[in-house]
Amino acid sequence: MNVIATSVLFVLLFEFSSGVVSLKSHDVRNYLGTRTPYRFRYNKNDSKIKYPQCNDSKIWMIARHGTRLPSAKDIVGMNTTLKDLKFEILLAHQQGKGDLSKEQLQQLQLWSSDLDPDKEKYLTREGQDEMILLAERMHKRFPNAVKHNYDNQTFLFKYTATERAQQSARYFTIGLFDRKDAQGVIFAPTTKIDPILRFYKHCDRWQKQVKKNPITYKEQYIFGHSQQMNKTLAAISKRLGLSHVLSLDTVNLMYKICGFETSWSKYHMSPWCYAFNQESAEKMEYYHDLKHYWMDGYGHDLTYRQACLAIKNMFENFSSNQGPNATFLFAHSGTLLKILAHLQLYKPDQPLRGNTLLKDRHWKTSHIDCFASNLAFVLFECKEGDHVLALHQEQVIKLPMCKEELCPLKTLLEYFYDSIYNCDYSDMCSLSNEKIAK
Ligand SMILES: *[C@@H]1O[C@H](CO)[C@@H](O)[C@H](O)[C@H]1NC(C)=O
Ligand SMILES: *[C@@H]1O[C@H](CO)[C@@H](O)[C@H](O)[C@H]1NC(C)=O
Ligand SMILES: *[C@@H]1O[C@H](CO)[C@@H](O)[C@H](O)[C@H]1NC(C)=O
Ligand SMILES: *[C@@H]1O[C@H](CO)[C@@H](O)[C@H](O)[C@H]1NC(C)=O
Ligand SMILES: *[C@@H]1O[C@H](CO)[C@@H](O)[C@H](O)[C@H]1NC(C)=O
Ligand SMILES: *[C@@H]1O[C@H](CO)[C@@H](O)[C@H](O)[C@H]1NC(C)=O
Ligand SMILES: *[C@@H]1O[C@H](CO)[C@@H](O)[C@H](O)[C@H]1NC(C)=O
Numbered sequence: 109m110n111v112i113a114t115s116v117l118f119v120l121l122f123e124f125s126s127g128v129v130s131l132k133s134h135d136v137r138n139y140l141g142t143r144t145p146y147r148f149r150y151n152k153n154d155s156k157i158k159y160p161q162c163n164d165s166k167i168w169m170i171a172r173h174g175t176r177l178p179s180a181k182d183i184v185g186m187n188t189t190l191k192d193l194k195f196e197i198l199l200a201h202q203q204g205k206g207d208l209s210k211e212q213l214q215q216l217q218l219w220s221s222d223l224d225p226d227k228e229k230y231l232t233r234e235g236q237d238e239m240i241l242l243a244e245r246m247h248k249r250f251p252n253a254v255k256h257n258y259d260n261q262t263f264l265f266k267y268t269a270t271e272r273a274q275q276s277a278r279y280f281t282i283g284l285f286d287r288k289d290a291q292g293v294i295f296a297p298t299t300k301i302d303p304i305l306r307f308y309k310h311c312d313r314w315q316k317q318v319k320k321n322p323i324t325y326k327e328q329y330i331f332g333h334s335q336q337m338n339k340t341l342a343a344i345s346k347r348l349g350l351s352h353v354l355s356l357d358t359v360n361l362m363y364k365i366c367g368f369e370t371s372w373s374k375y376h377m378s379p380w381c382y383a384f385n386q387e388s389a390e391k392m393e394y395y396h397d398l399k400h401y402w403m404d405g406y407g408h409d410l411t412y413r414q415a416c417l418a419i420k421n422m423f424e425n426f427s428s429n430q431g432p433n434a435t436f437l438f439a440h441s442g443t444l445l446k447i448l449a450h451l452q453l454y455k456p457d458q459p460l461r462g463n464t465l466l467k468d469r470h471w472k473t474s475h476i477d478c479f480a481s482n483l484a485f486v487l488f489e490c491k492e493g494d495h496v497l498a499l500h501q502e503q504v505i506k507l508p509m510c511k512e513e514l515c516p517l518k519t520l521l522e523y524f525y526d527s528i529y530n531c532d533y534s535d536m537c538s539l540s541n542e543k544i545a546k
Contacts, residue, residue, distance in 0.1 A: 111248055113214040136366070136477075137383050139389035141396045142441050143367025144478035145175060146238045147374065153500035154245035160515055162490035162498075167253040168422040170305075170437040171242070171482035172444050173272040174195050174235025175281070175371040178364065180225040185361045188220055192379070193358065194219060197348045206349020208382055216379040234372050238480040240278050243283030245502060250486055258289035262317070266296040273438040274298075280436060294347045303533055305439040307417040309445065310382035311410075311537035318408045328398040330455050330462025334354055340391045344383050348384045359383070363392040371479055384487040393474055394465045400473055404445035412449035417526075419450055423521060426496070448476060448483070452508045453500070476500070476533035488514065496520055 131137050131148065154493045157164070177183070181318050189342050192217055201213055208216070255262065258281075265281060267273035274295075281293045301310045308314050318324050331337060337356065343360075345354045362380045369378030384392070402467075418437075425431050448454055454470040481501055488495045494517040498505050506513045509523040521528070 121172040134386045136384045136389040139393040140367035141473045145371035149478045154248040157249045162488040164253040165434045165489045166487035168435045169484035173276040174238040177477040180228040183223045183225045200349030207347045212382045231272040236279040239279035240283035243280045258285045265436045268437035269298040277438040303417045312539045324402045327462040359524040404447045415446040415450035419527045458461035489498045
């Protein structure tokens, strides 16, 4: 298909409503989890956000890097497992088996992969665009806090020591400033141990009690080995015309590549998505959400408690007359999710378990943790004192501890007193005074 034909198809496939690109509910692209592209989620309304007798004066924003390439392991999987599977599926359909349509088979026939494993997890072109456009919209919404002219005292940009976070920061500044300014931006030096951007990475106690603790993966394991997962694997294999049942690993690889490839291109859906229907995509989404719930979310108290290190930095910056007025931090899904949980956002009504799929859970990474997902706090100086506005994925949100969207800074400082004053890294994270995990 040529570009024009695909664009027409694109418009037909999507509905536009309330500023967000929205897909029909049965579309598998609603269930891509942490590989959901940002173009499905961001707030298209970039009008200036103003409140009477208030000025937007500071901003503190943390973003997950934009759309990236898969891990080296998955890149190799594409070149081996999926290449073989492609031929198996095509052959099965030639023999009259399987449910894929003629057009789907044509797309699959055209599919190939030649990614270099050395470029694992690199930011993609689409990821660059996500950052450029995000910066432009944030400037339009908050022109006073996010100025168009660069000044090394006003702006602070920082990223983790990874290619994807570094490039995300770079393209964000390209979106914000004109060419000359963007070239002169000074980025804060990266540090191996970064207690703000990746507080969990060197939190030894968290590493031991959560990340490396088999209990963290228990519910995901239960779901992965449940009867309903078995049925899903069988249904997917049948849909593809195979006479044997695919393993969870292989189906998981297809699911991940479906997400990645769909994210990379605005006008193209990965043919690996054809393996799924709404039901099976929801199962794979839940399988991953279980892990993120127990590893990055509400599953363990320490997981989100340590996010005080980031929250504290925001409040310190907001309470000071000095320091940067515009802070932009570029990090990872693991950082964002833990901060969301620290703020008590998207908490499901009950813990996620492997034996039942909670369909209407608030904790759904497809919605809250897409590529380039971001959280911004904007300080408004008002006649009636300082206020804070929070935005998640550019949408204004009401924080659970506030009555209104525009929340008095004082209310937040009281609520987060412990996060600010009792946030001691070594106390929380050292193994020497280890407390029993919750
Ligand atoms: C866009 O955002 C502005 C500022 O928040 C708001 O006043 C306006 O109603 C919004 N427009 C639409 C169409 O939602
Ligand atoms: C907002 O800023 C403008 C210009 O900088 C100033 O005239 C106005 O008094 C400020 N308003 C408040 C409520 O601080
Ligand atoms: C993919 O596999 C083929 C052999 O099947 C190999 O020749 C090629 O180098 C591989 N490409 C990458 C990028 O690994
Ligand atoms: C910051 O900008 C000022 C001029 O605006 C310049 O004199 C100074 O050298 C810059 N600081 C750094 C660290 O580059
Ligand atoms: C799921 O399938 C595997 C392999 O086919 C089998 O060993 C296991 O008993 C099944 N589990 C359930 C709960 O049906
Ligand atoms: C603001 O935050 C940055 C890091 O994000 C930090 O280097 C700076 O010291 C903070 N400034 C104040 C005044 O808290
Ligand atoms: C930074 O914010 C402070 C306090 O809100 C304000 O007084 C100052 O003018 C701002 N600086 C710039 C360069 O906008």
